[in-house]
Amino acid sequence: MRSLVLPGRTASRTAAQAAERLQRLGFALIVPLLLLLMWAVAARHGWMPPQILPAPDVVGATIVDLWQSGDLLSNTAISLQRVVEGFALGATCGFVLGLAMGLSPDVEAFVRPLFTAVSQVPALGWIPLLMLLVGIGEPLKIIVIARAAGVPVALNTLAGVRAVPPQLIEVGRIFRFRRPQMLRYVVLPAAVPPMFTGIRYGLTHAWTALVAVELLASSEGLGYLLVWGQQMFQLDEVIAAMAAIGLIGYVMDYGLARIEAHLQRWRPVSVQAGAA
Amino acid sequence: MKGLVLPAVVLLAWEAASHAGVIDPRILPPIESVLRAGWLIAGQRDVWVDLGASLARDLSGFAIGAVAGLIVGFVLGRFRICASLFQPSFDVVKQIALFAWIPLISMWFGTGEMAKVVFVALGAFVPMVLNTAEGVRSTPDWQTEVGRTLCLTRWQMTRRIYLPASVPSILTGTHLALIYSWLATIGAEYFMTTGPGLGGLIIEGRDRFAMDLVMLGVVLLGLIGFALNGIAELAEHRLLRWRPT
Numbered sequence: 201m202r203s204l205v206l207p208g209r210t211a212s213r214t215a216a217q218a219a220e221r222l223q224r225l226g227f228a229l230i231v232p233l234l235l236l237l238m239w240a241v242a243a244r245h246g247w248m249p250p251q252i253l254p255a256p257d258v259v260g261a262t263i264v265d266l267w268q269s270g271d272l273l274s275n276t277a278i279s280l281q282r283v284v285e286g287f288a289l290g291a292t293c294g295f296v297l298g299l300a301m302g303l304s305p306d307v308e309a310f311v312r313p314l315f316t317a318v319s320q321v322p323a324l325g326w327i328p329l330l331m332l333l334v335g336i337g338e339p340l341k342i343i344v345i346a347r348a349a350g351v352p353v354a355l356n357t358l359a360g361v362r363a364v365p366p367q368l369i370e371v372g373r374i375f376r377f378r379r380p381q382m383l384r385y386v387v388l389p390a391a392v393p394p395m396f397t398g399i400r401y402g403l404t405h406a407w408t409a410l411v412a413v414e415l416l417a418s419s420e421g422l423g424y425l426l427v428w429g430q431q432m433f434q435l436d437e438v439i440a441a442m443a444a445i446g447l448i449g450y451v452m453d454y455g456l457a458r459i460e461a462h463l464q465r466w467r468p469v470s471v472q473a474g475a476a
Numbered sequence: 477m478k479g480l481v482l483p484a485v486v487l488l489a490w491e492a493a494s495h496a497g498v499i500d501p502r503i504l505p506p507i508e509s510v511l512r513a514g515w516l517i518a519g520q521r522d523v524w525v526d527l528g529a530s531l532a533r534d535l536s537g538f539a540i541g542a543v544a545g546l547i548v549g550f551v552l553g554r555f556r557i558c559a560s561l562f563q564p565s566f567d568v569v570k571q572i573a574l575f576a577w578i579p580l581i582s583m584w585f586g587t588g589e590m591a592k593v594v595f596v597a598l599g600a601f602v603p604m605v606l607n608t609a610e611g612v613r614s615t616p617d618w619q620t621e622v623g624r625t626l627c628l629t630r631w632q633m634t635r636r637i638y639l640p641a642s643v644p645s646i647l648t649g650t651h652l653a654l655i656y657s658w659l660a661t662i663g664a665e666y667f668m669t670t671g672p673g674l675g676g677l678i679i680e681g682r683d684r685f686a687m688d689l690v691m692l693g694v695v696l697l698g699l700i701g702f703a704l705n706g707i708a709e710l711a712e713h714r715l716l717r718w719r720p721t
């Protein structure tokens with residue numbers, strides 16, 4: 201197919217695409233720039249007290265300061281490390297649990313009610329209870345993040361295993377696949393896209409839980425930067441920390457969305473519809 | 477029946493551990509003392525006031541956020557120019573984890589009722605906007621074509637074509653908004669502990685090292701989340717009955 205497309209046409213197509221992308225970017229930037237302008241004007245004329253709305257250049261200077269002093273980087277590193285550890289633990293447990301529940305009705309019958317009960321209380325609700333049980337150290341953060349990440353991973357893995365198209369299972373049966381082969385060649389590949397959706401949700405939830413737990417009990421990390429800024433009435437620092445949190449959340453979500461789209465690509469449309 | 481085995485094992489282990497003195501009973505009080513404390517607290521303390529305050533906060537914030545989100549989401553979905561102007565900014569701002577807004581909101585609105593409701597409304601707003609916009613955008617072409625053939629006015633198109641087509645997504649958004657607003661209510665009460673509320677009760681229990689109070693609070697919190705979720709699911713099911721499957 202690709203060899204049939206003439207080179208000239210491809211070039212003009214990519215040029216058109218680039219132009220369209222540029223136009224989209226232009227439109228996307230109008231609103232933020234206008235807001236920034238209004239913000240600057242409001243700050244210049246002192247319409248808002250600086251404790252409520254510091255000038256944009258002050259916020260910018262604070263971000264540069266935080267960056268140069270290494271505070272921003274070290275706190276971000278700590279937060280990221282917590283998320284990675286908690287997420288790894290939670291996603292692994294969630295994956296195993298979801299797979300086991302999806303494959304064996306017995307396991308599901310035993311585990312599901314307790315799992316539902318645990319997942320009904322939001323991650324945030326567990327924090328005070330866990331604080332009394334394990335203290336306010338690092339284990340608390342890892343457990344809360346793992347709980348937040350594990351539930352969506354488990355639920356989506358379960359759904360993915362359940363939604364393997366029956367046609368594929370039949371093909372596996374015709375090949376007389378044994379259980380491990382069935383798992384390796386039929387169930388897991390078909391369950392990858394929903395599992396990945398679970399991972400994406402899990403990471404988002406983990407990031408939210410991290411901010412919550414760092415706000416409540418931490419002496420370092422991005423959440424702590426927020427609390428500190430609030431207590432010192434340094435709104436510029438609060439905004440800087442929020443920007444960092446948003447930026448990292450955006451990068452993680454965008455990256456995973458790209459990977460997800462890539463993973464979905466090979467699926468034939470009909471199977472996708474059957475699995476939905 | 478099988479489902480009861482694991483919870484029973486957990487409860488038995490808990491009971492045995494606290495009676496055998498393996499774990500400090502202050503950290504893990506025996507079940508009967510938690511139940512007794514729960515009973516006592518439910519009888520005399522203002523748990524019901526706390527509960528009522530939390531629910532009122534949750535529902536008023538939810539109502540404000542959901543209605544605002546519905547309108548904004550609809551406009552974003554309906555008018556491409558609005559979407560290309562605002563959607564990218566919205567997509568970036570929504571990535572700021574919900575609780576990261578708390579310091580900003582409490583500096584802007586104080587730590588009173590107002591700040592809490594604003595925060596809850598924010599929690600409900602985001603999923604509502606996303607799902608409504610998505611629903612309006614996914615209106616099938618043949619339906620809009622029918623509308624155009626019938627020369628419907630803009631308002632009629634909105635009312636007769638786009639709105640009904642996006643109802644399923646709007647309901648999904650409402651469901652998510654309900655869940656997020658409950659989460660936001662608890663968060664708001666944790667971090668802004670003024671006034672009555674379930675979150676405040678739990679934090680107070682933690683500060684006084686009253687494990688039974690904390691457990692009671694966490695159980696109530698889970699039950700209400702469960703009930704809200706159940707109501708939303710039921711409503712969704714009911715309202716979507718007309719849909720051909």
